[in-house]
Amino acid sequence: MEATSLNFIDLTVANVVFLLFVGFVGGMVSGFIGSGGAFVLTPAMMSMGVPGIVAVASNICHKFPKALVGAIKRHKFGHIDLKLGLILGISAEAGMLYGASVQQGIKERLGDAGSNLYVSFAFVVVLAIVGTWVMLDAWKLHRDGNTDHDEAVTRLARWVHKVRWLGPRFYSAGAKAHIPWLITLPIGFGTGMLAATIAVGGFIGVPAMHYVLGLPSMMASATELVIAFVMGLGGTIKYGWSGYVDVRLAMIILAGSLFGIQLGAIGTTYVKPYMVKVVMGVIMMLVLFSRGFIIPVYLAELGWTAPIAASTSAFLKQISFWIMVAALVGGAVIVLRALISGMRDHSRAKSYA
């Protein structure tokens, strides 16, 4: 294997501090909802002058150890369905490899603008569908006052647990039911493909495990960490083989994100399960708008629509970036508030007892 010709950037103190902060906030969101914190890291690194592929590779390299630490933590709380996570992880790995090759193909045919348009379009479509579903469900639970009750298993999940004609099944401790292997394939594959496309496979994985496989949302978000570990390890090997991983960047982000992921994981033990859906839904909606703003820019760059003035294009890119930052910070604030008020209520209840 020949050495790559890509230059890794010189790190300044400001760069390191920035990455530590973004890593911390991203880690906190990931520890709480199972994923979702990493999507801002790639653009953040690119804004520092890191080549796109090095940013993606270094992001993935920090994700698998982070997911491992988060998964171990959540396992101690009894949130992990390890068997299901590993099974989904295998098909997710295949989905990730396929997703990466699709990305590569689009980039070769349409260049950077085509690749960016594809990524943004995937964000908008997936988040519009899944995000709306998650938000509506959280709103329904809130409106009906069912937030203290255990979550009901959806009709679809009950059907999945009963169906016999889909071939061999295995027992899922999280769902407390048998699940056909065949059902796991599209879920894992879709999760992997989305991870390769937008760096957040959990936007498919977590809702699918909850609504389709019947896992409680708390377990779905934790089991996603197992899938993220399997995918992240595979991705790191793939990019590392080509010499694209900047281990310095990965370890700086990891330094911040491990503080965050522990905090996010602890936060889940203080909140009602529906809060996971609220946080996930809010982040999904904000990211949806973030990507939506930038689509006209890429369309114009490809020449598929009328040209946009350079100043307008720069303005839309700025709006998009800052909404994405707001999504991350907003998620982190909700997690912190839930954690602080949960801990306060808990210690108050203990002192009365």
Place this chain on the structure above:
Amino acid sequence: MNRLKLIAYGVTVAVLYGLLFFYEKEAIRLCQQGGWYFLFPVTVAFVFSLFHGTFTGMFWDALGVKARISGKK
């Protein structure tokens, strides 16, 4: 005892990061080699997560930020 462990892990993490940045050029060179040298970033990531993950867990614990394991949410 727990405080001692916390300090020991903290020092280990600081040493690991110190080494990584002291040998920054060598680390970059190994990463850029590609091929079987992928084992370098993977091993670094595992080792750092092992020590730093334990340290951060103990850190929040020492600050009183602990999980509520039992009881209804």
